[in-house]
Amino acid sequence: MAITRDFAPRLMPAPQAAHYLGVSESTLRKLGIQTLPLRGKRLYDRFDLDAFADSLERGEESDREEGACDRAFGVAS
Numbered sequence: 669m670a671i672t673r674d675f676a677p678r679l680m681p682a683p684q685a686a687h688y689l690g691v692s693e694s695t696l697r698k699l700g701i702q703t704l705p706l707r708g709k710r711l712y713d714r715f716d717l718d719a720f721a722d723s724l725e726r727g728e729e730s731d732r733e734e735g736a737c738d739r740a741f742g743v744a745s
Contacts, residue, residue, distance in 0.1 A: 676688060676714055677678060677714070678714050679704065679706065679712070679713060680711060680712050680717075681709060681710075681711060681712075682697070682710070682713065684712075685712035685717055686703040687710075688714070688717055689717055689720070689721065691741060695741055696712075697743060699739045699740065699741070699742075701716050701720050723740075724737050729742075
């Protein structure tokens, strides 16, 4: 199920949550974002995904400089 521009559900399974953040499902699992149980499924709350994205550092970094975003997404060297 694709996320459209005019509607993103409040609770999302891992594939949708990963798509929402623009990362792979394996990367999503490594981020430590809390999931919520619902009828045997583990769902991500859109507000938690937004809070995670909002917590990332903003600013210009050189291509060689390791930043908080790299560390958060597990691509730190």
